[in-house]
Amino acid sequence: MNYRLIALALITFAPFPSLAQSKPAGDIAAQAEQIFRSSFREDNPSYWMKRLDQDDTMRLCSQYKDNPPPRIRQKIEKAEMASVRYPVDGKLIGDWKEGEKLAAVGTGGHIGFIQPDPPGRVRGGNCYACHQLAKKEVAYGTIGPSLQHFGKLRGNSEQIIKYTYDKIYNSNAFTACTNMPRFGLHNWLTPEQITHIVAFLVDPESPVNKD
Amino acid sequence: MADPMKIRASAKDGITEVKVLMSHEMETGQRKDSSGNLVPAHFITELSAEHNGKQVLAAQFGTAVSKNPYLAFKFKGGAKGDKLAVSWVDNKGDKRTDEVAIN
Amino acid sequence: MRARLQAVLATTALVLAGSALAQDSTMDEIAKYREMLADGNPAELFELKGEALWKKARGPKNASLEQCDMGLGPGKLDGAYAQLPRYFPDTRKVMDVESRLVHCMVSLQGFKEEDVTRQWFSRPGKESDIEALVTYIGAKSNGMKIDVPARHPEEARMAKVGEYIFYRRSGPQDFSCSICHGQNDKRIRLQDLGNLTTQAGAGVAMSTWPSYRVSQGAVWTMQRRLIDCMRQARWPEPKYLSDSVIALQVYLQKTASGTVMQTPGIKR
């Protein structure tokens, strides 16, 4: 049983074989992973359990406790940048009013037996959990930087718009192991929804910039 | 059977301060259960506090009073060892009385 | 160019100063809100109820929990919570307050585990004996320091497992515990987030649970707190009393050791 797990760990570390050795307390990691995985109900649907799977970036960020060395950092950022996809019409700026709504919504995507979201519950960006945005919303978090006057300070050039879109789509393309989710990569937000949040951030008429 | 209240009553400089915590759901009648049915309203409607048998406060509550209600008030008089009793009744007729000695 | 940059910087500074002022008053009012709630914590109702449940003869064996050994010997409750989780030779397992409580309800009172854990947390109109009992047990450690050195090899192993899980990222939001709880002085919305990797941060957190959640109208135990964190991470829920949840508690209690317990807390 244990052998099988270790073998599995080796396979999953294959993309960065040199790391498997440098991994601190590799043995405890394998044990811990087994304990973690065995802590869930047998009757969890497989699509729930899939949410516990890790891609290379998740695994590396966990392994290095959110602070990978520069070489790994660059690798992650390069790989993540290649993942960014754009809306079919190529327009990266949408409707700031829709973006304002998405920024405030913190529900959606909860699973489990205790308090799952009802089917069809809208998934938001939950931006205010971590960022200051429009002046009128006082209940904002500080895990991320303040984005108040984002567009006012940076303008709304094509470059800024593309940067903003890319950053929301895949935050790790700019900062490996950042606290910010990869909203586009996970299809948490659609490309169209991301364009609305871009508009909320850069549009001069948006309360982020106007107030 | 309703659970006991927690009552604190302390006399100082001729004034008795009373703080009461009640164990009650205070269901609004507007909440839906997991199968989508409205949960009927269930809430404390009336409350009375008596100091040595004399009423010192009467209150009426609506559904907007928070779950596990809290109430604080003050009255003139009251000495250490005096009895302070609080009673409530809810819209289903459940009731509860608890008594403490003022300290 | 330079002048423009200076102007931009000056504006930015002004904006920052203005919003800092507004923010101070917001946080002052939030502090006032918390202060007003602290005097009269509804969790005290559950502490009373828990005491009654602890002392009452119940279950198929018609026994009270007064002979339950929470780690300091049968019936010794003062300070027990502050030293949990710990390794128990009789079950040969590292157990937290809840798994040990359930063990006592099964072994002393003769309840079936599935029956006592069915209502491990309350729902509106359905109260939980476990929440009340844990509130009572927690308060019995007030004024005492959290002391989980994790010296026993099994405890040490669980602390390491907990640390691994703390940093483990997965799910559609790339979350791990450390995303929100790995830095100092951060907030989610208006709620302060402890840096659980430091004694100070873990201390504030671990010394104030069980806590009354005003948004939920219920006392939450540490199992409930941690399992709900995982729900918020959009993961499936780990099982109640599972080793993952106990391991996280060993890691956090070990980090928090030295902090004086002050329960029940009251939180948003």
Place this chain on the structure above:
Amino acid sequence: MNMQRREALKAGGGLGLFGLLAAAGLITPSQARAEWNKSAFDAKTIEETLKALGATGAQNSTDIQITAPDIAENGAVVPVGVVSALAGVEAIALLIEKNPNPLAASFMLPAGTEASVQTRVKMGQTSDVIAVVKVGGKFIMTKKEIKVTLGGCGG
């Protein structure tokens, strides 16, 4: 027991708490007061509520203070107090303008009870909270806005 109690309530035709307490000998009948003010608690607007309380035309006054934070961390539990230095306050009512039924609680203060009460209320959203005070047979009022915030992880 419960059924019997309910039957007794029905039979009692809404004696209310004080009627029941009086019947049980817990308090003297002279202490029994008006039954629960259904029309006031069912009212949907401030005007209707004031009317049901007999307080129509209550004047704004600076002699009443609402003690509450400007911002609530959660709308399920908002601490609110009403205090007045006026002598002879007979009653206090607490209203939340934007709740479906504004009246949250009312208090009758016998002589000797201070004009100082504190409780906790549910607020569906940011709203004015209104305190109505009956003193010397007349009604006065004041209000304060309390902002209700979203909090935590958001879900």
